[in-house]
Amino acid sequence: MRTILGKMHLKWCHYCNLPVLDKICNICGNEPVEVKLTPPGGARPAFEKEIEFIENLIKEQFGTKEDILKGRIVLMNKLPGNEDMQEIIIDGQVIAVLKYDNGWKIMPRLEGARRIVNAGGYKKIVVIKEDVIPYLLGRSSSVLRPGVTYVSEGIKKEDEVIILKKMNGKDEDVVAVGRAKMDYEEILNAEKGVVVKVRHAEEPRKANELKTSEKNLRELFKDMVKANEDVIRRFEENSVGFMRNTAKRINLPITVAYSGGKDSLTVLLLALKAFDKEEFDVLFTDTGLEFPETIKNVDIVQKTYGIKLIKEESNEFWEKLEEYGPPGRDYRWCSEICKLKPLKRLIDKHYPNGTLTFVGLRKYESFSRAKKPRVQKNPHIPKQINAMPIHNWSAMHVWLYILKNNAPYNKMYEKGFDRVGCYVCPAMELGEIDKVKREYPELWEKWEKFLRKWAEKHGYGEKWIKELWRWKNPNKRKNK
Ligand SMILES: [Zn+2]
CATH class of the missing domain: 3.40.50.620 (HUPs)
Structure with a gap:
C-alpha cells in the first residue's frame, strides 16, 4: 500500500486552550479550530527549559516585563529547508518564529507583536504616522523615513522590529512587523530611504488571547492528553x-x-x-x-x-x-x-x-x-x-x-x-x-x-x- 504525505492537521480547542488532533475535544466536547502551520507541520510540545529560553530571548530583544508563554501549552513547528527556524505556537496561533542566524532570534508575527507590546515591550519599536498605515497593508511594502515619528534606541540594521501607530503600550497600536534596513543613528539622520521592510501588516486590532491557566506545564500536559x-x-x-x-x-x-x-x-x-x-x-x-x-x-x-x-x-x-x-x-x-x-x-x-x-x-x-x-x-x-x-x-x-x-x-x-x-x-x-x-x-x-x-x-x-x-x-x- 502506498501513502502520500498529506498535511498534518493540528487543531486547537479554544475553550480549553489545548491542541487537539481529533474532530472533538475530549474534555469539553467542542470542535477544535485548525491551526495554520507551515507544512509539513511536525509540531511538538516545548518543555520548561526551552520555554524559559524563548521567554528570555523575547525579554532581551524587546524589553518585555511580563511572560508571554506562561500558563499555556507551547508548540514548536520546524520549518523545512532552513538552517533552523521554528514556528512558536500558543493559543492556537503562530505568534513568532524562533530563528538561528548567527545567534538566536525571535521574529514576531503580528499576534506575537501585540502580546509583546501588551507585556511591556519597548525595544525595537518604530512608530509611524497614521496616514501611512494604508500603504503598509499591501504586499511587500516598506516604511519610508518621512513616515516615521519615533524609533527606539539601539535598533540595528537587519533587526526584527515592531511598527506601531502610537507608543501607548497597547496591542491595538500594532500595525506591522518587519526588518530594519538602517541603524538607529542612520534613521535619525536620514531624510529619506527605507527604514523597515515590512513582513506582515494588518489593520490594528486587539490580541486574540485565550484564557491562561494557573497550572504548571506538567499539569497542562495531563490536560492535553485528556483532550x-x-x-x-x-x-x-x-x-x-x-x-x-x-x-x-x-x-x-x-x-x-x-x-x-x-x-x-x-x-x-x-x-x-x-x-x-x-x-x-x-x-x-x-x-x-x-x-x-x-x-x-x-x-x-x-x-x-x-x-x-x-x-x-x-x-x-x-x-x-x-x-x-x-x-x-x-x-x-x-x-x-x-x-x-x-x-x-x-x-x-x-x-x-x-x-x-x-x-x-x-x-x-x-x-x-x-x-x-x-x-x-x-x-x-x-x-x-x-x-x-x-x-x-x-x-x-x-x-x-x-x-x-x-x-x-x-x-x-x-x-x-x-x-x-x-x-x-x-x-x-x-x-x-x-x-x-x-x-x-x-x-x-x-x-x-x-x-x-x-x-x-x-x-x-x-x-x-x-x-x-x-x-x-x-x-x-x-x-x-
Ligand atoms: Zn476543549
Whole structure:
C-alpha cells in the first residue's frame, strides 16, 4: 500500500486552550479550530527549559516585563529547508518564529507583536504616522523615513522590529512587523530611504488571547492528553493491530529497534501492548557518537520495562575519519560505518535466519519516506524485514502517547533538541550545532579540534570550520 504525505492537521480547542488532533475535544466536547502551520507541520510540545529560553530571548530583544508563554501549552513547528527556524505556537496561533542566524532570534508575527507590546515591550519599536498605515497593508511594502515619528534606541540594521501607530503600550497600536534596513543613528539622520521592510501588516486590532491557566506545564500536559484521549486510543489500537498481524504474517523472531529517541520509544511502548515482553528483543546499535543522555536513556528504558536488550557498538568513526575526512550531506560514509555495519553484525550473530524489526519511522519526517511501503526488506540488510507501526503518526501523536504512558523519554528533548542522533552529523543545522556547543561543550570541542586540524591541512578557512564541513562539495549545497 502506498501513502502520500498529506498535511498534518493540528487543531486547537479554544475553550480549553489545548491542541487537539481529533474532530472533538475530549474534555469539553467542542470542535477544535485548525491551526495554520507551515507544512509539513511536525509540531511538538516545548518543555520548561526551552520555554524559559524563548521567554528570555523575547525579554532581551524587546524589553518585555511580563511572560508571554506562561500558563499555556507551547508548540514548536520546524520549518523545512532552513538552517533552523521554528514556528512558536500558543493559543492556537503562530505568534513568532524562533530563528538561528548567527545567534538566536525571535521574529514576531503580528499576534506575537501585540502580546509583546501588551507585556511591556519597548525595544525595537518604530512608530509611524497614521496616514501611512494604508500603504503598509499591501504586499511587500516598506516604511519610508518621512513616515516615521519615533524609533527606539539601539535598533540595528537587519533587526526584527515592531511598527506601531502610537507608543501607548497597547496591542491595538500594532500595525506591522518587519526588518530594519538602517541603524538607529542612520534613521535619525536620514531624510529619506527605507527604514523597515515590512513582513506582515494588518489593520490594528486587539490580541486574540485565550484564557491562561494557573497550572504548571506538567499539569497542562495531563490536560492535553485528556483532550486527545480518543485519538490516542485509536492510533494505539491501529498500530498494535498492525504489529500483531505483521508478526503473524511474517514468521520471524520479533525485534524492536531502539535508538533512544521518541519515535522508537513509542514503538517499544506499542510492542509491550502487542506482545509479551518475552516475545521480542530490543536492538540498540551504539554509533559511538551517542549523547550521554541517550546512553542513560537506553539503560533507564531497559530497567523500567525489563526488556531483553541486545547491543552492538561501533567504534570506528574516529579512526576512519583520519582516512576519509569529515562526513558530508553528499558523502555519508558515517552511516555505513557507524550504523549499518554494527547492525549487520548484530543480526548475523543473533538472527542468522532473519528478523522482523519494528522501527519508529514516520512518513511526516520526510517526503522520501512518505512513499515507502509500511513493511519492507532493509535494502542494506536483506535478513531484516522492517515494519513501521507509527508511519502515519505525527510528532504530536508520538508525544501525546509518551506523556500518556508517563514513559521515560530522552532528557535531551527537554533541552530543546528535536532529534537525538549522533553528536557529530552533517545533517545538523547551525542552530542544532549551537545547542550541542551549549549543552555538551566537551563533545563539540573534540570535533572542532579535528575540524581545525583538517582545515589547516587542506587550507580551509573559518567558514569551513563553522558550517561548510557538512558538505564534501560545498559548492553543490544549494541543491542538497
Ligand atoms: Zn476543549
